[in-house]
Amino acid sequence: MNWEPWTGCYKVSDGCTYCYFYGLHAKRYGQNTIQKTDKFDWPIRINSKGEYNIKGDKILATCFATDFFIPEADEWRAEVWSMIKSRPDIEFLILTKRIDRFEVALPDDWGVGYNNVNIGCTVENQELADYRLPIFLSHPIKRRFIACSPLLTSIDLTPYLHGVEHVTVAGESGREARICDYDWICAIREQCMDANITFWFKSTGSLFKKDGVVQKVNPFKQGSLAKELNLSIVGDKKLF
Numbered sequence: 001m002n003w004e005p006w007t008g009c010y011k012v013s014d015g016c017t018y019c020y021f022y023g024l025h026a027k028r029y030g031q032n033t034i035q036k037t038d039k040f041d042w043p044i045r046i047n048s049k050g051e052y053n054i055k056g057d058k059i060l061a062t063c064f065a066t067d068f069f070i071p072e073a074d075e076w077r078a079e080v081w082s083m084i085k086s087r088p089d090i091e092f093l094i095l096t097k098r099i100d101r102f103e104v105a106l107p108d109d110w111g112v113g114y115n116n117v118n119i120g121c122t123v124e125n126q127e128l129a130d131y132r133l134p135i136f137l138s139h140p141i142k143r144r145f146i147a148c149s150p151l152l153t154s155i156d157l158t159p160y161l162h163g164v165e166h167v168t169v170a171g172e173s174g175r176e177a178r179i180c181d182y183d184w185i186c187a188i189r190e191q192c193m194d195a196n197i198t199f200w201f202k203s204t205g206s207l208f209k210k211d212g213v214v215q216k217v218n219p220f221k222q223g224s225l226a227k228e229l230n231l232s233i234v235g236d237k238k239l240f
């Protein structure tokens with residue numbers, strides 16, 4: 001289940017180059033404009049029976065059509081943190097390419113982090129891993145994961161896996177997608193195995209290279225092909 005308190009975004013790093021949410025599509029959908037949605041207060045909205053619209057015991061993926069830490073939302077974020085705190089029965093999943101803005105508008109009572117917040121730091125190449133992950137690890141966060149998405153090069157995550165629960169990997173989608181190499185994925189999987197953390201190969205992306213051959217993968221098959229390759233190590237963990 002997704003919750004988008006605001007929408008709109010713009011490029012912050014190489015992985016954004018062909019993002020659906022801005023660029024060509026922005027003209028049509030107005031996605032360069034950062035604006036609150038009509039679901040802004042959704043987690044705390046009450047129905048006619050006086051109950052929360054969203055029942056508890058759920059994972060709510062937040063800001064997948066924007067970035068939680070985008071500067072334009074700084075003035076709204078305190079209210080969103082307060083809603084998140086008031087729903088300890090929901091696990092909020094926040095994925096960001098702007099981890100260097102994590103502390104802006106962080107609540108005073110954040111302490112070592114809220115139990116129900118799982119923050120994912122996205123890294124698409126080694127340079128961004130070396131920049132973002134030390135920052136990510138320096139913040140007080142109780143639950144962390146790394147998303148190599150879209151994976152654009154091989155990445156050595158080894159120095160950064162302590163204190164991280166999980167790594168997700170996906171290739172790039174879309175007409176202009178860049179190649180994602182099976183060997184890069186296997187290498188990250190090995191790193192996760194050595195660190196004893198879970199790993200999910202979510203999607204091959206549109207151009208997938210394996211055994212020296214690049215194959216074009218239909219958008220509807222990218223997830224199922226990744227699954228067929230049977231690389232994920234998830235144990236009894238719920239996949240997000």
Ligand code: SF4
Pocket residue numbers: 009010011012013015016019020021022064065066067097
């Ligand atoms: S941060 Fe995410 S949503 Fe924003 S432009 Fe980049 S890829 Fe798209």
